[in-house]
Amino acid sequence: MHLHAHALAGLAASAAALARAESETTPSSSHARAVPSGPEAWTAAYSSAAAALAKMSQSDKINIVTGVGWNKGPCVGNTSPIGSVGYPQLCLQDGPLGVRFGTGTTAFTPGIQAASTWDIDLIRQRGAYMGAEAKGCGVHVLLGPVAGPLGKNAAGGRNWEGFGPDPFLTGIAMAETIEGMQSAGVQATAKHYIGNEQELNRETMSSNIDDRTMHELYLWPFADAVHANVASVMCSYNKLNSTWACESDRANNQLLKKELGFQGYVMSDWNAQHTTNGAANGGMDMTMPGSDYGGKTILWGPQLNSAVNSNQVSKARLDDMAKRILAAWYLTGQNSGYPAINIKASVQGNHKENVRAVGRDGIVLLKNDGGILPLKKPSKIAVIGSAAVNNDKGINSCTDKGCNTGALGMGWGSGSVNYPYFVAPYDAIKSRAQTDGTTVTLHNSDSTANVASAASGADAAIVFLTSDSGEGYITVEKVLGDRNDLDPWHGGNQLVQAVAAANKNTIVVVHSVGPVILETILALPGVRAVVWAGLPSQESGNALVDVLYGATAPSGKLPYTIAKSASDYGTAVVRGDDNFAEGLFIDYRHFDKAGIAPRFEFGFGLSYTNFTYSDITITTTAKSGPATGTVVPGGREDLFDTVATVTATITNSGSVAGAEVAQLYLSLPASAPSAPPRQLRGFDKLPLAPGATATATFALRRRDLSYWDVRAQNWVVPAGSFGVSVGASSRDIRLTGTLSVT
Numbered sequence: 001m002h003l004h005a006h007a008l009a010g011l012a013a014s015a016a017a018l019a020r021a022e023s024e025t026t027p028s029s030s031h032a033r034a035v036p037s038g039p040e041a042w043t044a045a046y047s048s049a050a051a052a053l054a055k056m057s058q059s060d061k062i063n064i065v066t067g068v069g070w071n072k073g074p075c076v077g078n079t080s081p082i083g084s085v086g087y088p089q090l091c092l093q094d095g096p097l098g099v100r101f102g103t104g105t106t107a108f109t110p111g112i113q114a115a116s117t118w119d120i121d122l123i124r125q126r127g128a129y130m131g132a133e134a135k136g137c138g139v140h141v142l143l144g145p146v147a148g149p150l151g152k153n154a155a156g157g158r159n160w161e162g163f164g165p166d167p168f169l170t171g172i173a174m175a176e177t178i179e180g181m182q183s184a185g186v187q188a189t190a191k192h193y194i195g196n197e198q199e200l201n202r203e204t205m206s207s208n209i210d211d212r213t214m215h216e217l218y219l220w221p222f223a224d225a226v227h228a229n230v231a232s233v234m235c236s237y238n239k240l241n242s243t244w245a246c247e248s249d250r251a252n253n254q255l256l257k258k259e260l261g262f263q264g265y266v267m268s269d270w271n272a273q274h275t276t277n278g279a280a281n282g283g284m285d286m287t288m289p290g291s292d293y294g295g296k297t298i299l300w301g302p303q304l305n306s307a308v309n310s311n312q313v314s315k316a317r318l319d320d321m322a323k324r325i326l327a328a329w330y331l332t333g334q335n336s337g338y339p340a341i342n343i344k345a346s347v348q349g350n351h352k353e354n355v356r357a358v359g360r361d362g363i364v365l366l367k368n369d370g371g372i373l374p375l376k377k378p379s380k381i382a383v384i385g386s387a388a389v390n391n392d393k394g395i396n397s398c399t400d401k402g403c404n405t406g407a408l409g410m411g412w413g414s415g416s417v418n419y420p421y422f423v424a425p426y427d428a429i430k431s432r433a434q435t436d437g438t439t440v441t442l443h444n445s446d447s448t449a450n451v452a453s454a455a456s457g458a459d460a461a462i463v464f465l466t467s468d469s470g471e472g473y474i475t476v477e478k479v480l481g482d483r484n485d486l487d488p489w490h491g492g493n494q495l496v497q498a499v500a501a502a503n504k505n506t507i508v509v510v511h512s513v514g515p516v517i518l519e520t521i522l523a524l525p526g527v528r529a530v531v532w533a534g535l536p537s538q539e540s541g542n543a544l545v546d547v548l549y550g551a552t553a554p555s556g557k558l559p560y561t562i563a564k565s566a567s568d569y570g571t572a573v574v575r576g577d578d579n580f581a582e583g584l585f586i587d588y589r590h591f592d593k594a595g596i597a598p599r600f601e602f603g604f605g606l607s608y609t610n611f612t613y614s615d616i617t618i619t620t621t622a623k624s625g626p627a628t629g630t631v632v633p634g635g636r637e638d639l640f641d642t643v644a645t646v647t648a649t650i651t652n653s654g655s656v657a658g659a660e661v662a663q664l665y666l667s668l669p670a671s672a673p674s675a676p677p678r679q680l681r682g683f684d685k686l687p688l689a690p691g692a693t694a695t696a697t698f699a700l701r702r703r704d705l706s707y708w709d710v711r712a713q714n715w716v717v718p719a720g721s722f723g724v725s726v727g728a729s730s731r732d733i734r735l736t737g738t739l740s741v742t
C-alpha cells in the first residue's frame with residue numbers, strides 16, 4: 001500500500017499491558033522450532049465468532065469486511081466498530097519492520113537483515129517486540145511479515161522487506177516472526193500473496209506460475225505462515241494467470257483456504273480490489289482501504305450489500321468473511337483489554353537491543369585478507385563516503401525514506417518507518433576510536449577529489465557504499481523502485497578505486513538492500529576487507545563497531561547469492577507479464593544447476609575464528625509416498641512430522657568466541673523429477689567459545705523430504721537415496737552422507 005495517512009492521537013498505551021505482552025513472549029529456547037499444531041487454536045475463536053455473528057445484522061457484516069475509506073480513520077486501514085458485540089474500530093497499520101508513522105516506536109531491522117542472522121531466537125524476539133509495540137499503539141493488525149516478493153529478481157524493489165529468495169529460510173523466518181507478533185497480541189499479516197516479484201507494472205502484470213514452482217517456492221513460506229496460525233493474508237496487486245490475485249479462486253480458495261487450511265481472512269492490498277463479486281467469490285474477505293485513493297470508487301459496502309441481496313454473492317459467503325475476521329480477533333485475544341489507538345504512543349522499551357543484535361549478527365564478513373579485521377588499536381583511520389554520516393537534512397526528512405542520502409538503514413516505501421534516532425557509522429567509529437586514542441579523519445563525500453589525501457597515511461581507510469531500492473510510488477535518483485542495476489550507488493566503484501590506490505589497507509563496508517556486483521572492488525589489491533553490513537536500521541554504527549573492533553565476531557551468512565555479473569542470476573525484472581520460465585531455478589538453485597560460479601554463494605560468511613565439522617549422523621523413519629494426513633493450518637498434518645534427524649559436531653578451532661550457522665542441504669533421489677541439485681532444509685546457529693564443541697541438530701519434516709507431484713496434487717516423498725550435505729555455506733560442504741527411503 002502507499003500514500004500518506006494521518007494518525008490521530010488517542011490514549012497512551014497501558015505500560016502494564018505492554019509489559020505483560022513482553023513477558024509472555026519468551027524466545028524459543030530450543031533450536032528445533034516449537035510448532036503449534038492442529039486446528040485447536042482456532043476452535044475456541046470460531047465458536048466465539050459464531051456467537052458474535054448471530055448477533056450481527058447484515059449491515060454489521062458488511063461493515064466489518066469493508067474499510068471505511070482512504071484517509072478516513074486513525075490508521076492506514078480501518079473498519080467500523082460493531083457495538084453490539086464489542087468489536088472495535090479495527091486499526092490496520094504498516095508494516096513489516098514496525099509501526100509506520102510512529103514517533104515513539106522502534107525502527108526494527110528490515111526482514112532481510114533478520115534473515116542474514118539465521119538466528120531464530122533473534123527473529124522471534126524481533127517479532128515479539130514489534131507485536132508489543134503495535135499493541136501498545138492500539139494497532140490490531142500489523143501489516144507484515146513479507147514473503148512476497150520472495151526475491152526471484154535480485155533487483156526487485158521490495159526484496160529487503162522479506163527474508164530472501166530461499167523458501168525454507170523465509171518460511172522459518174515467517175513462522176518465528178508471526179508467532180512472536182501474535183504471542184504479543186497483535187494480528188500478523190502474511191503478504192503479499194502471491195507472485196508480486198517486482199515493482200514495475202505490479203498493478204497490471206500477470207504472474208504466470210506453474211503449479212510445482214508455486215508450491216515449492218512461492219507458496220512454501222505462506223504455508224509456514226498459515227501453520228503459525230497467521231491471522232490474515234494480504235492478496236497482492238498483480239494478476240495470476242490473468243486473474244487478479246485478490247479474485248483468484250485458485251490462489252485464495254483452493255490453495256490457501258482448502259489446501260493450506262487457512263482459518264483467518266484475506267485482505268486486499270490497498271486498492272488492489274477490482275470488482276465486487278469477483279473478489280467476494282474469489283476468496284477475498286476484507287477490502288482495504290475501502291475506497292480508491294480519491295475516495296470515490298467503493299466496491300464493497302453498499303455494492304456488496306446489493307450483491308448479497310441479489311444472490312450474486314451468497315449470504316453464506318458474507319458470513320464466512322465476517323466469521324474469519326472475528327475469529328482472528330478472538331484468536332489473538334483482542335476482545336479484552338486492548339489498548340486504545342494511539343500511533344504516537346511511546347512503546348520502545350529496551351527493543352533497541354534487538355535492533356543492535358540483529359544489525360550486528362546480520363553482518364556478513366565477505367573478505368578479510370591477512371586478518372586486517374578486527375581493528376587492532378590503529379593510530380589513525382580514515383572514514384570515507386557520504387553514507388558514513390547522517391543525512392544532514394534530518395534522518396526522517398525524506399517521505400517514506402524515499403532518498404538515498406547519508407547513512408542507509410532501510411529501503412523506501414510503505415514498509416519503512418520513522419527512525420527514533422540513528423547512530424551513524426562515523427559517529428560510532430569516532431566514539432569507539434577515542435578509547436584507543438585513534439585519530440579519525442572524515443571524507444564526508446563520494447567525490448574522488450581530495451580523497452587520496454584523506455586516505456593516505458591512515459592505518460586503515462574505511463569506505464562506505466550503498467545500494468537502495470523501494471516501492472514503486474517513489475522514484476529515487478532515477479530508480480523507480482526496482483534497481484536499474486546491481487552496482488553501488490554514487491560512483492562507489494570509482495570511490496573505492498581512488499581510496500585503494502592511496503591506502504593498501506582499505507576496508508569496504510556495504511549497506512545494501514540486496515546483492516551488489518563487487519568485481520571492480522575485489523580486483524583492487526588495496527581492498528583487504530569487505531564487510532556486508534546489510535540494512536541495520538537505527539543501531540547501524542553500534543552494530544558495525546561491535547564487529548569492526550571484534551567485540552563480537554561476525555556470524556551472519558548471505559541470505560542470497562552475490563554473483564560476478566548481474567546476468568548470472570538468469571532472472572530479471574520484466575516489462576510485460578512474467579511467465580516464471582525459470583521455474584524452480586532461482587538464486588543458488590539456478591547457479592548450482594547451470595554450473596555458474598558465484599562470487600559469494602548463498603549461505604557464505606567468514607568469522608574471526610574457524611569452525612571444524614565432524615561426525616555426521618543420519619536417522620530416518622521416512623516412508624516414500626504421498627502425504628496422507630488431515631488438513632491442519634499449513635497443510636496436511638503429517639507434512640510437519642519430523643521424519644529424519646541429522647546431527648553434526650561443530651568445534652570452534654580458532655582463538656576467539658564466535659557463532660557458526662551450520663547448514664543442511666538435501667539432494668532428492670533421481671525418482672523425484674527435475675529437482676534442484678541442493679536445497680536448504682535445515683540450519684542451526686551455534687555460539688561457541690574457543691575450543692568448544694556443540695552438536696548441530698537438523699530435524700527434517702516430511703515436507704522437507706517431499707516434492708510437489710503435479711499429477712497427484714500432493715507432496716510426495718520420493719523413494720531412493722537422498723544426498724545430505726552439511727556445511728558452512730551452500731558450496732562449502734564439510735560433511736556428506738545419505739538418507740535412504742524405501
Ligand SMILES: *[C@@H]1O[C@H](CO)[C@@H](O)[C@H](O)[C@H]1NC(C)=O
Pocket residue numbers: 208209210211212240241248250251
Ligand atoms: C496457472 O496456470 C498454470 C498452468 O496451467 C497452472 O499450473 C497453475 O495452477 C495456475 N495458477 C493459478 C494461480 O491459477
Ligand SMILES: *[C@@H]1O[C@H](CO)[C@@H](O)[C@H](O)[C@H]1NC(C)=O
Pocket residue numbers: 607608609610653654655
Ligand atoms: C582458519 O584456518 C585457516 C586455514 O587453516 C587459517 O589460514 C586461518 O588463519 C584460520 N583463521 C583463524 C581466524 O583462525
